[in-house]
Amino acid sequence: MVDRRRSRGRPGYTLMELLIVVTILAVLAVVAMPQYARSVERSRAAEALNMLGQMRASQLRAKLETGAYVAQAQLDITFPAGGSSWNFGFTANPPPVDGNAMAVRNAGPIWMIEMDLTTGKVCSNNPSLYGVPNPLPC
Numbered sequence: 001m002v003d004r005r006r007s008r009g010r011p012g013y014t015l016m017e018l019l020i021v022v023t024i025l026a027v028l029a030v031v032a033m034p035q036y037a038r039s040v041e042r043s044r045a046a047e048a049l050n051m052l053g054q055m056r057a058s059q060l061r062a063k064l065e066t067g068a069y070v071a072q073a074q075l076d077i078t079f080p081a082g083g084s085s086w087n088f089g090f091t092a093n094p095p096p097v098d099g100n101a102m103a104v105r106n107a108g109p110i111w112m113i114e115m116d117l118t119t120g121k122v123c124s125n126n127p128s129l130y131g132v133p134n135p136l137p138c
Contacts, residue, residue, distance in 0.1 A: 047080075071094045100116055101114065112125050
């Protein structure tokens with residue numbers, strides 16, 4: 001028996017073959033997108049944790065020099081410009097002796113990560129997403 005599609009001399013794929021490929025790609029996209037979104041959010045959390053660590057270290061240096069924590073504007077670090085995924089600050093400005101540095105997400109649900117200035121303990125209202133061991137409050 002002769003294959004009619006090939007005997008006409010027109011190379012190409014049948015509609016059924018194209019539909020199968022599109023279906024496979026759609027299934028892969030549905031499986032991959034949530035994992036991609038989780039990876040992006042974890043990288044944003046790493047950015048926040050890095051900045052919180054810098055804020056804590058800067059406050060500890062200021063406390064060694066002055067005997068107390070200082071206001072955010074007096075820290076010896078540079079905060080990310082407006083394009084950052086997070087807003088950074090302290091529970092009070094200047095923070096009390098037992099204060100926390102905190103990061104709040106700019107977009108989406110209200111997600112926060114806090115770091116205790118004295119102990120360095122990290123807490124989050126979404127600990128499983130950010131890989132943080134402790135839920136809020138710290």
